Structures are given as structure tokens and as C-alpha cells.
Amino acid sequence: MTKSVVNFFILLPLFIFNACGQNNNTIIKTTAMENVISKPENPYYSNTDTAKLVLTDEQWKKVLPPDLYAVARQADTERAFTGTMWKSETKGTYYCAACxxxxxxxxxxxxxxxxxPSFFEQDNKNSITFKDxxxxxxxxxxxLCGRCDSHLGHLFDDGPEPTGKRYCMNAISLDFVPDAVANQNKGNLETITIGGGCYWCVEAVYENLTGVEKVVSGFSGGTVENPSYEEVCTGRTGAAEVVEITYDxxxxxxxxxxxxxxxVHDPTTLNRQGADVGTQYRSVIFYKNEEQKKAAESIIAELNKEVFNNKIVTTLEPFKAFYKAKDYHQNYYENNKNQPYCQxxxxxxxxxxxxVFKDRLKKKN
Structure with a gap:
């Protein structure tokens, strides 16, 4: 770890943290987590979120260009043979241009x-829905788009084998990403899995850090495969609340x-953050390779020597699996800003x- 990093911590007072009271009955709407395509003018756009998106007509008007709005929300039809997408054979992926x-x-x-643009099969059974x-x-x-119900086109029975279907789509309703671009972006991405108490809090912080592409709340460690939130809360599974961070x-x-x-958390309290007590709230880094392990060991050694009065108790554990928490736990702060806990x-x-990190924050839309 560089000397500047150590100096940063020497000058930084520790944060004070409260307990994480969680209510798994909260009904929320998820928003964008990671985009292959960037649309800062449309905060509802996500290439990974599959949760149902319900917006008012006025909300759609604010985020969609007029020509896309006319097709996607008013079922207009663009002229045939418009552009090159209808005859393109470039390898890649097609996304809903609205969501x-x-x-x-x-x-x-x-x-x-x-x-x-015509297709004989959809990506999965939920990606497109139909109505008379x-x-x-x-x-x-x-x-219709399976997530936002935007008009895409029509389905006919005159397509090629093996389905015999023809999904006749409006090109303006589609975004296209060539495989070469997607693969190039993926080459710069890595993941790290960490736990520092309540995953809502840790997730909310990292979602605002420049270079972080995606933050997912879930569970790692322990002896139970794909544990539920309720099982983890008992403290008997050995799993910890964590976030999986994908960064560029x-x-x-x-x-x-x-x-x-x-x-953003106190690494000197064993199995505890504020009033949240148990191994499920432990401070932990699940390393996936020697680089991650050595980097974690280095910073812990420096901080124990230069910064913290009490010994850091953060555990370093080999990564085995990550289990995503249910949708109502994802992006919790952004979806529940008016909740007392969030405020x-x-x-x-x-x-x-x-x-503290004002120069490293993502730009707000």
C-alpha cells in the first residue's frame, strides 16, 4: 500500500455506525445497476435489472426521445427499410431501447x-410478452418488452425453423451492442466480495464511487448453499452479509x-457493527486470487501499525461462492430514501x- 493511503487514514476519523434494522417486507422498485449501454438521461435504463418497471406516461416522456416515445409508448410503427439494422448480420446483443x-x-x-429487424426466437421466456x-x-x-411493456413490434407465424416465428421489430425500439465491444469492456472488469456489517449501507456507498460498475448485495461464506436471508440472520449458517463489487x-x-x-465501517469490532451482532455481520474480505489476498494483507498490516488503536479483526477468507439476496434487498437506499432508516x-x-471522496464520486445525472 502506498504511503499516501496510510496518510489518508491517519488524518481520517473513524465513522460512527448505527445498527441495520431490516424489514424484508418492504416493496421496492429496482433501478439500474450496470449498463453495457450508457444512457444518463434515462435513470430507469438497465441492461441487467429484470424487475418489472412501471412508470407514468409523463415519466416516460421525460426520459425518451420523441421518436422512441411514439413507438415504445404509443405503438407507432417506423418506416420499413429504415437504417441498416434490418439487414445487419453483425454478432452481438439486442436490448430494449426504453429500459x-x-x-x-x-x-x-x-x-x-x-x-x-426480424428474429425467430426471443432471449428467454420472460424477455417479451404478447397481447392481442x-x-x-x-x-x-x-x-411487448417483458420489463417495461414498451411496444416492440408484432409476432407472426411465417418465420424460419426451428420455431417458425417471425418477431418483426421496430429498429428504434432496439439497442445493439456488438460482441467485440462487450468483450472489450469485460476485459477491464474485476470483482471483489467484502462484508462490513449491513449490506445496505456498504452497497449505497460503493454505488457512488467512480469506476464501480455494479454492486450486488448477498451472502458468502458458511456451510449452507444459497441460504435465505432469514437463515443467515440466525447466525448459524456461517455466511456473512456482503456486497459483490464489479469495478473497472x-x-x-x-x-x-x-x-x-x-x-465506511469499523474493522476493529469482532462480529459486530453497531447493534448488529453475529458472525453474519463480521468484517471480511473474500479474496479470489493472490493479488487480492496480498493487497488486503498489506493494507491491514499498515493500518494496524499506523492508524488503529485497536487491532483490526477483518478476516481474509478464500472466495467460494456468492449468493445474491432477493430483489427487495438490492439498491435499497436508492429505492427507499424516504424510509426513516435510510434517512x-x-x-x-x-x-x-x-x-472524504469528493473527487472520486460519480457524476450525478
Whole structure:
């Protein structure tokens, strides 16, 4: 670890943390976590979130361009043979242009003479839904995005084998990412799994750090495969509440990830953060390789020597598996800002984090 990192901690007072009171009956709407495509003007757009998205007409008008709004929300139809997408054979993935849901892969596409992008199969059974369309004196099957119910086009029975179907789509309703671009982006991404008490709090902080592409709350460690939240809460599974952080190595690094980690929780209290007590709240780093392990060992040794009066009790454990928590635990702060817990516990931590790391914050839309 660099000397500047040590100096940073010497000057930094420890944060004060409260307990994490969790209510698993909370109903929330999830928002974007990681995008292959960036649409800062549309905060609801996500290439990974599959939770149902329900917006008002006015909300859609604010985030969609007029031509896309006309097709996606008013079932307009673009002119045939518009652009090159209808005849393109480039390998890649097609997403809903309104909400980002993955709809098709290029190997499900065929060049049709109809003049619109055509596919014989959808990505999965939930990616596209259907309803009867009796407009214009015809009976057709309308195809809708499975996440946001945006109009995509129509389904016909004149496609090629093996399905015999033709998903006739409006090109404006589709976003396309070539495989070459997606693979290039993936080459810069790494993941690290850490636990510092309540995963709501840790997640909320890292979602605001430049270079972090995705933060997912869940569980690691222990002896139970894919434990439920209720099972982990008993403290008998050996699992810990953790966040899995995906970050871009060209924009941040392990030093910074760990700097934030040891800032936003107290690593000197054994199996405890505030009033949250138990091994499920332990301070832990699940390392996936020797680089992560050595980086963690280095920063802990330096902090024990230079900063903390009490010994750091953060455990270093080999990563075995990560189990994602249910949807209502994901992106909790962003979806529940008016909740008393978010205002009284998470918000003060975020404000301190933003003050200390003001030069490393993601730009707000």
C-alpha cells in the first residue's frame, strides 16, 4: 500500500455506525445497476435489472426521445427499410431501447424481406410478452418488452425453423451492442466480495464511487448453499452479509476499494457493527486470487501499525461462492430514501463518504 493511503487514514476519523434494522417486507422498485449501454438521461435504463418497471406516461416522456416515445409508448410503427439494422448480420446483443432489457442475441436473427429487424426466437421466456392487437381492422399479436411493456413490434407465424416465428421489430425500439465491444469492456472488469456489517449501507456507498460498475448485495461464506436471508440472520449458517463489487480496473483499483472499505465501517469490532451482532455481520474480505489476498494483507498490516488503536479483526477468507439476496434487498437506499432508516443511518454515512471522496464520486445525472 502506498504511503499516501496510510496518510489518508491517519488524518481520517473513524465513522460512527448505527445498527441495520431490516424489514424484508418492504416493496421496492429496482433501478439500474450496470449498463453495457450508457444512457444518463434515462435513470430507469438497465441492461441487467429484470424487475418489472412501471412508470407514468409523463415519466416516460421525460426520459425518451420523441421518436422512441411514439413507438415504445404509443405503438407507432417506423418506416420499413429504415437504417441498416434490418439487414445487419453483425454478432452481438439486442436490448430494449426504453429500459435496457436483453431481448435477442444475433444468432436468433435472420434477414427478412419485410424491411424490419426480424428474429425467430426471443432471449428467454420472460424477455417479451404478447397481447392481442385488433387495430386497423386486423388481428395481430403485439410484442411487448417483458420489463417495461414498451411496444416492440408484432409476432407472426411465417418465420424460419426451428420455431417458425417471425418477431418483426421496430429498429428504434432496439439497442445493439456488438460482441467485440462487450468483450472489450469485460476485459477491464474485476470483482471483489467484502462484508462490513449491513449490506445496505456498504452497497449505497460503493454505488457512488467512480469506476464501480455494479454492486450486488448477498451472502458468502458458511456451510449452507444459497441460504435465505432469514437463515443467515440466525447466525448459524456461517455466511456473512456482503456486497459483490464489479469495478473497472482502468478507473479504480484495489487500493481505493479497500480505502473506502476501511473508511465506511469499523474493522476493529469482532462480529459486530453497531447493534448488529453475529458472525453474519463480521468484517471480511473474500479474496479470489493472490493479488487480492496480498493487497488486503498489506493494507491491514499498515493500518494496524499506523492508524488503529485497536487491532483490526477483518478476516481474509478464500472466495467460494456468492449468493445474491432477493430483489427487495438490492439498491435499497436508492429505492427507499424516504424510509426513516435510510434517512437516519445510511444518509449520514453517504454524506461523510461524499465529503472524504469528493473527487472520486460519480457524476450525478
Amino acid at each position: 435496457g432489457l436483453k431481448l435477442f442475441k444475433s444468432d436468433q436473427k435472420f434477414v427478412s424481406s419485410c424491411g424490419w 392487437d385488433n387495430s386497423y381492422g386486423m388481428h395481430r399479436i403485439e410484442a 480496473k482502468t478507473k479504480t483499483n484495489l487500493d481505493e476499494i479497500f480505502k473506502v472499505f476501511f473508511t 437516519m443511518v445510511i444518509q449520514p454515512k453517504l454524506e461523510k463518504f461524499e465529503k
